[in-house]
Amino acid sequence: MRRAGTNSKQTYRARTLVWHTKELRYIQPGEMVNLDHLSNDEIEWLIKSNVVAPINLEDKEERNGTDN
Amino acid sequence: MAQTTNAMSFKSNKIEISTNGTTYTDISGFANSIEVGGGDRQSGEAYTYDGDTAIITTGKREPIEVTVKIVYTEGTGDPFEMVRDAYEDGSALYLRWSPKGGSTGAFQFTTSAGYVTTLGYPVGEAGSGDPVLIEFTLKCASITKSVVA
Numbered sequence: 149m150r151r152a153g154t155n156s157k158q159t160y161r162a163r164t165l166v167w168h169t170k171e172l173r174y175i176q177p178g179e180m181v182n183l184d185h186l187s188n189d190e191i192e193w194l195i196k197s198n199v200v201a202p203i204n205l206e207d208k209e210e211r212n213g214t215d216n
Numbered sequence: 217m218a219q220t221t222n223a224m225s226f227k228s229n230k231i232e233i234s235t236n237g238t239t240y241t242d243i244s245g246f247a248n249s250i251e252v253g254g255g256d257r258q259s260g261e262a263y264t265y266d267g268d269t270a271i272i273t274t275g276k277r278e279p280i281e282v283t284v285k286i287v288y289t290e291g292t293g294d295p296f297e298m299v300r301d302a303y304e305d306g307s308a309l310y311l312r313w314s315p316k317g318g319s320t321g322a323f324q325f326t327t328s329a330g331y332v333t334t335l336g337y338p339v340g341e342a343g344s345g346d347p348v349l350i351e352f353t354l355k356c357a358s359i360t361k362s363v364v365a
Contacts, residue, residue, distance in 0.1 A: 154331070164362070164363055165360065166362055166364075167362045167363070167365070169320075169364060183365065186320055186365065190321065193321050195320055197363075199321065204288050
C-alpha cells in the first residue's frame with residue numbers, strides 16, 4: 149500500500165501498454181494512469197523501467213525537447 | 217554487454233484464462249506447460265539480373281497457436297470444462313501469462329480472441345500413477361505484451 153508522505157495528487161502517463169490491476173483494463177501509451185494502489189517502491193521501479201512517467205517530469209522533458 | 221543477472225526460469229509463471237478478455241481466471245494451479253508456435257511473417261523474394269542478392273519483401277503475420285497442458289479435473293468451472301465449453305461452442309477464449317508471476321512491473325503476454333482448435337480428452341494407461349494431463353491449442357491472431365501495474 150501507499151506509504152505516508154506520498155504525493156497522492158501525482159499523476160502519471162503510461163509509456164508502454166499497461167495492464168491496470170485495479171481498473172482491469174489496458175492503459176494505452178500516452179494515457180494517464182492512476183497508481184494510487186501501488187507502493188512508492190513499485191512506482192519508482194515503474195518510472196525507472198520507463199513504464200510510466202510522472203506528468204510533470206514528462207512535460208518538463210517535452211519543454212526541453214528531450215522527449216522522443 | 218556484461219552477462220545478465222536477470223535471467224529467470226519459468227517456475228513462477230502465472231497463466232490465466234478468460235471467456236471475455238476482461239475477467240480472467242488464474243489457472244496456474246492447473247497449468248503444466250505452455251508453448252507458442254506459428255506467427256511467422258510471410259515473406260517473399262525475387263532476383264534480378266543486376267546485383268547478387270535477393271530482393272526481400274514481407275507480408276502479413278500468420279496466426280499463432282498457443283498450446284497449453286493442464287491437469288485434468290472434473291470440477292464445475294475447472295479449466296478443462298472451460299476449454300471444453302469453448303471448443304464445443306466454437307466461442308472465443310483468451311489466454312494471458314506472465315513469466316515473472318504477474319506482480320507489478322512484470323511483463324504479461326495476452327492473446328487476442330482465440331478459438332480452441334484442438335482439445336485433448338483424458339486418456340491414460342492402467343500402470344501409470346501420473347496425474348492425467350490434457351492438452352489444448354488456442355489459435356489466435358496476435359499476442360500483445362503489456363506491463364502489469
